[in-house]
Amino acid sequence: MKMQPPHAMKGSECVSELVLDRAxxxxxxxxxxxxxxAGCGRCSARLxxxxxxxxxxxxxSDLEVLxxxxxxxRAPRPGAAEKILERVRSALLWPRVAAVPLAVAALGLALxxxxxxxxxxxxxxxxxxxxxTVLRKTPTRAAPITPSDALxxxxxxxxxVTTAEPGFFAVFGVDARGSVWQGAPVDGADMIALPAxxxxxxxGAVELxxxxxxxxxTLFACSVNRPLASLREARAGGEVxxxxxxxxxxxxxxxx
Amino acid sequence: xxxxxPEVEALYRAHGHHVLRRAERILGSRAAAEDALQEVxxxxxxxGDAFRREASPSSWIYRIxxxxxxxxxxxxRRRRGKLADLAAETGGxxxxxxxxxxxxxxxxxxxxxxxxxxxAIYAHVDEMSYAExxxxxxxxxxxxxxxxxxxxxxxxxxxxxxPLPEEAAT
Numbered sequence: 001m002k003m004q005p006p007h008a009m010k011g012s013e014c015v016s017e018l019v020l021d022r023a024x025x026x027x028x029x030x031x032x033x034x035x036x037x038a039g040c041g042r043c044s045a046r047l048x049x050x051x052x053x054x055x056x057x058x059x060x061s062d063l064e065v066l067x068x069x070x071x072x073x074r075a076p077r078p079g080a081a082e083k084i085l086e087r088v089r090s091a092l093l094w095p096r097v098a099a100v101p102l103a104v105a106a107l108g109l110a111l112x113x114x115x116x117x118x119x120x121x122x123x124x125x126x127x128x129x130x131x132x133t134v135l136r137k138t139p140t141r142a143a144p145i146t147p148s149d150a151l152x153x154x155x156x157x158x159x160x161v162t163t164a165e166p167g168f169f170a171v172f173g174v175d176a177r178g179s180v181w182q183g184a185p186v187d188g189a190d191m192i193a194l195p196a197x198x199x200x201x202x203x204g205a206v207e208l209x210x211x212x213x214x215x216x217x218t219l220f221a222c223s224v225n226r227p228l229a230s231l232r233e234a235r236a237g238g239e240v241x242x243x244x245x246x247x248x249x250x251x252x253x254x255x256x
Numbered sequence: 257x258x259x260x261x262p263e264v265e266a267l268y269r270a271h272g273h274h275v276l277r278r279a280e281r282i283l284g285s286r287a288a289a290e291d292a293l294q295e296v297x298x299x300x301x302x303x304g305d306a307f308r309r310e311a312s313p314s315s316w317i318y319r320i321x322x323x324x325x326x327x328x329x330x331x332x333r334r335r336r337g338k339l340a341d342l343a344a345e346t347g348g349x350x351x352x353x354x355x356x357x358x359x360x361x362x363x364x365x366x367x368x369x370x371x372x373x374x375x376a377i378y379a380h381v382d383e384m385s386y387a388e389x390x391x392x393x394x395x396x397x398x399x400x401x402x403x404x405x406x407x408x409x410x411x412x413x414x415x416x417x418x419p420l421p422e423e424a425a426t
Contacts, residue, residue, distance in 0.1 A: 014383075016382055016383045016384040016385065016388055017274075017278075017381075017382040017383055017384075018314060018315060018318055018378075018382055018384055021274040021314045021318075022312060022314045024273075024274075025270050025271060025313065025314050026270075027311075027312050028311075050273075050274075053273045053277065054269075054270075054273045054274075056273070057268075057269070057272050057273035057276065058269040058272075063265050063268045063269060063272070064261060064265050066265075066268055066272075066293070066294060067261050067262075067264035067265040067267075067268055067297075068264075069294060070264055070297040070298050071259060071261060071264055071301065073294075
């Protein structure tokens with residue numbers, strides 16, 4: 001943070017950052033301010049820099065996504081999130097995924113296991129892998145949850161995927177006893193094909209049973225479609241098939 | 257009053273750049289600034305009716321950004337407790353005088369009372385005059401002067417107690 005005494009290094013009439021930002025936003029300013037901006041070399045250069053900054057920001061490819069997220073966070077109403085997501089999803093075929101995936105920030109934890117290896121006993125965080133977001137569904141809304149949130153028997157879970165690369169995806173869960181359950185797709189024999197994009201909902205939802213004190217949810221992302229039966233077997237054995245990555249989140253499960 | 261996605265997107269295009277810039281300056285981290293960007297606009301939408309009545313939406317968003325960033329700094333301190341952690345978070349692991357000065361100034365903002373910290377940010381980061389700061393804080397210009405004098409005294413005291421490297425060398 002650069003801090004200077006007020007108005008250091010500038011003329012006494014030079015305008016503040018706020019005035020420059022107001023000018024860039026097209027807000028009404030006094031004729032004195034306009035006169036100063038036109039006649040002061042320092043301030044006109046600052047204004048030009050602010051204008052470029054705004055243009056660069058306005059060119060970001062994720063603004064519609066951010067807007068959808070902000071609306072969703074503000075007013076989760078029955079069906080509203082889904083409607084907004086549908087609109088936002090149309091803009092999700094990105095050439096690249098932005099530098100700071102907000103889903104990672106929200107979750108605080110993303111686990112990656114490279115293909116052809118064992119699932120780790122301890123979580124480790126890496127960037128660049130597909131991101132799994134787990135949502136708890138209620139009759140009125142679906143809200144993302146993090147590993148610090150406890151799960152309960154009867155919770156209905158839905159899964160979203162953020163991925164920089166198109167591929168095939170499936171979600172499996174393992175409870176504390178080692179029993180494997182299929183999260184997405186909820187039926188069928190094949191993985192789900194997805195394009196690159198953020199927060200893409202996988203179809204269906206699963207309801208948790210009352211067994212066990214912990215659930216580990218694993219997203220498999222594979223470059224080719226694989227039979228779900230083979231993935232289930234791999235998950236039970238704590239393995240990751242060749243050509244796939246695994247992203248896992250572990251939740252404690254508490255009785256209500 | 258309801259906003260639509262295109263309306264909110266337009267708000268981001270008009271004002272997102274200054275939220276991001278100011279948040280990065282205050283918080284010292286691009287990642288934290290991206291979080292701030294989203295949180296600030298959520299707050300804007302929560303007060304949508306008031307926002308639409310604002311003559312200067314930029315001023316209103318400045319206030320929200322400042323308050324959010326100060327809260328975020330306080331939360332970081334509560335969670336981590338140590339100055340060294342704040343340095344690591346803000347990429348200030350190097351011992352350069354500039355990085356140390358930035359860390360010290362963030363510490364001073366945390367030690368100041370909220371209005372004093374807000375006034376310091378508006379004056380020293382945003383280069384605002386007393387006349388511009390006064391309506392943002394809802395106080396008189398005289399009170400702004402008093403708040404900034406308190407902050408300056410706080411800085412001077414801190415520098416006496418623990419001079420920064422470049423000051424110590426002279």
